[in-house]
Amino acid sequence: MFERRQPIPIGEAVQKIMQYQLSGETEYINIEESFGRFLSKDLVATCDVPHFDRAPYDGFAVRAIDTQDASQANPVEFEVIDHIGAGMVSNMTVTENQAVRIMTGAIMPEGTDAVVMFEVAKTYEKDGKPFMAIKRSFKKGDNVSFRGEDAKEGEVLVKKGTLINPGIQAMLATFGYKDVPAAKKPIVGLFATGTELLDVGDPLVPGKIRNSNSHMIAAQIERVGGIVHYFGKLPDEFDTCFEAVKNAVNKVDLLITTGGVSVGDFDYLPEIYEKLGAEVLFNKVAMRPGSVTTVASHNGKLLFGLSGNPSACYVGFELFARPILRRMLFSEKPHLRKEQAILEVDFLKANPFTRFVRSSVFIENGRLKVTPSGLDKSNIIMSLAGANSLTILPGGTRGFAAGTEVDVLLLEDQFGSEWPW
Amino acid sequence: MFERRQPIPIGEAVQKIMQYQLSGETEYINIEESFGRFLSKDLVATCDVPHFDRAPYDGFAVRAIDTQDASQANPVEFEVIDHIGAGMVSNMTVTENQAVRIMTGAIMPEGTDAVVMFEVAKTYEKDGKPFMAIKRSFKKGDNVSFRGEDAKEGEVLVKKGTLINPGIQAMLATFGYKDVPAAKKPIVGLFATGTELLDVGDPLVPGKIRNSNSHMIAAQIERVGGIVHYFGKLPDEFDTCFEAVKNAVNKVDLLITTGGVSVGDFDYLPEIYEKLGAEVLFNKVAMRPGSVTTVASHNGKLLFGLSGNPSACYVGFELFARPILRRMLFSEKPHLRKEQAILEVDFLKANPFTRFVRSSVFIENGRLKVTPSGLDKSNIIMSLAGANSLTILPGGTRGFAAGTEVDVLLLEDQFGSEWPW
Helix, strand or coil, rough: CCCCCCEEEEEHHHHHHCCCCCCEEEEEEEHCCHHHHHHHCEEEEECCCCCCEEEECCCECCCHHHHCCCCCCEEEEEEEEEEEEECCCCCCCCCCCCEEECCCCECCCCCCCCEEEEHEEEEEECCCEEEECCCCCCCCCCCECCCCCCEEEEEEEEEECECCCCHHHHHHHHHCCCCCEECCCCCEEEECCCEEECCCCCCCCCCEEEEHHHHHHHHHHCCCCCCCCEEECCCCCHHHHHHHHHHHHHHHHEEEEEECCCCCCCHHHHHHHHHCEEEEEECCCCEEEECCEEEEEEEEEEEEEEECCHHHHHHHHHHHHHHHHHHCCCCCCCCEEEEEEEEECEEEECCCCCEEEEEEEEEEEEEEEEEEECCCHHHHHHHHHHHCCCEEEEECCCCCCCCCCCEEEEECCCCCCCCCC | CCCCCECCCHHHHHHHHCCCCCCCCCCEEHHHHCCEEEEEEEEEEEEEEECCCECCCCCEEHHHHHCCCCCCCCCCCEEEEEEHHHHHHHCCCCCCCCEECCCCEEEECCEEEEEEHHHEEEEECCCEEEEEEECCCCCCCCCCCCCCCEEEECEEEEEECEEHHHHHHHHHHHHCEEEEEEEECCCCEEECCCCCEEEECCCCCCCEEEHHHHHHHHHHHHCCCCEEEEEEEECHHHHHHHHHHHHHHHCEEEEECCCCCCCCCCCCHHHHHHHHHHHHECCCCCCCCCCCCCEEECCEEEEECCCCCCCHHHHHHHHHHHHHHHHHHCCCCEEEEEEEEEEEEEEEECCCCCEEEEEEEEECCCCCEEEEEECHHHHHHHHHCCCCCCEEECCCCHHHHHHHEEEEEECCCCEEEECCC
């Protein structure tokens, strides 16, 4: 009954998973569906930006050479021979002492090389024709946005693996990416095991609780960028669980189970992995919560056996499943982002194992601070809702006083870490 | 041609918008679709958690009174009369010197009031019946999780307006919220105006550019939590634009146009608002970029006329449209979150107007730092992609040296500010 398990360090456990080079795939999606997806190829400038010389202000396009003698004492006069807005092209060629009235963004007319802003031009009519005069000179290129000034064709502007935000969506549009190369969302299978589990719509009965882990993990899968394939809940019966896991594993990129992974009398996952012939990468990690997290490999697929305890389940997913999923989304920084923060409260209990405490990071006067939640029992429920981070309290320590600097892993961040361990 | 506009302070402009009490609506959605949505009602505990006394560890459930004489010298023996896992209910009543083998999460059997962990129990058989013995005493309640210990029925656990994250999804499941009261996503209509605009799939032609603003704003609308209704792009022709805007306004909760709002010769939005009979809340704000942002009210709907310049368009949406949309999503902190950060680079240009510079906030040794992007022309394109914040550089200043503390508005944050101005 008392199986001996050898705990391994967290970093080693993560490494054992990451050595599986599950490769991501590309799918082309409409740009209108690309927000929040991950680029699977670099975003390359397909043209210069701007791709023609243009006016950055409203004004008059002129030949600089015609302005060189203009001064307070000697205004120079120009005939305004055309009038264009952005998107229009003048079919006039500007010659000596001619100008084209031009709006912001419009292409510079043939022959012109400078723009005179409205504020410095005096406009009037002569014989029913529009004219303008200036009292200063302009140099070639004054007030002109030149072709390629913002970006050159062929430049790599955004690296693959980057989350598509509004700015990147603007760039995709600029460069004509109607179909965007996006990382295909990995499909993550999910089972909850436990005879105690009711569905969310079920009334409560003594001894049973509603299955919350599946909904939590489903949201965590969505947050990381995967698609959830929920196979349902399973009672703690060996044959039922074995068949279910065996059939499910081929339908998904990755399979997660919650519960059944500890050393309790009805925890069948270890035996299921054995009967499947799966290679167990580890079944105990030197950490709290989540020490019984078990990861196995079968037919080239990874099987994540997360604890049925909600905190352990949550942490196990973020530390172990998140990075391999983000790798499949082409990320170069697939792990949770790690930063330093000042601990706001005492945590004076001796701490034999490294602990991951769900916590709330906030900023005060530009400094990261953190309040672990769920340090005492009454906080367990609220810690679920308020957590935006995991505070790492290293093992082998006598506790931490308020004011100590601690490492935190940021849960809502999309930037990530290369290797936080 | 030179219309005089009176610029108003940013805070005043925001206030003029926020006085419109556009009310949010509730819709009930399946819990499986609730991740990333906003609660429109408080999440209330519909039962105690746990809702029965339960074992927090694997062990033996006993009556504490039977253990009181146990010691190293005097082991006390218990007959193990039943064996239950989580979700099972023992139908035995435990009496003197009896115990039930119990797994984590299982309901405490009738008569028991303490749990003896496996580690301190010696198990053996006598006459084919299971027994266990202990050498220490236990108090009533030792190793028991009591009903209501984590949450009490009726408690408000999460406030309305909160974004549903994985932890909240777990709580919704725990409390049986199969149908979740979520803020209905506001529908935001969107037009791009400008004769220069091509669609994303169009080849480039001289003088024209692909419409990137619509894709950018669409992503910004999605990021804030709205639904985009894109009506297409419009040429700079008064009648076409007027009819389009007039027809669209009744189909959406809020209407955004990009471009046509400045004082250029082909900027028709001001006249369109006039002909519609819309009340213009403001048409000039003391800021850069985005000073020509115009907001009007018509038939109880707000019309946002954003600049056609990408930076101005982006900033105008975040400062002016975001908060009213978040208000419709029941948020109590609808504005962009404001924090302090250390400026990493010099920005020594005199600064007559308050500037919002797209920038990249990062954390170094627990301190927020910020590098504005797009301070020089060559950065314009990259500033689109990398921006996670807007640095506020107040007007009437002579520039800022690296190391100065500045205010930043965080773009990817979901927490928000109550009133940052």
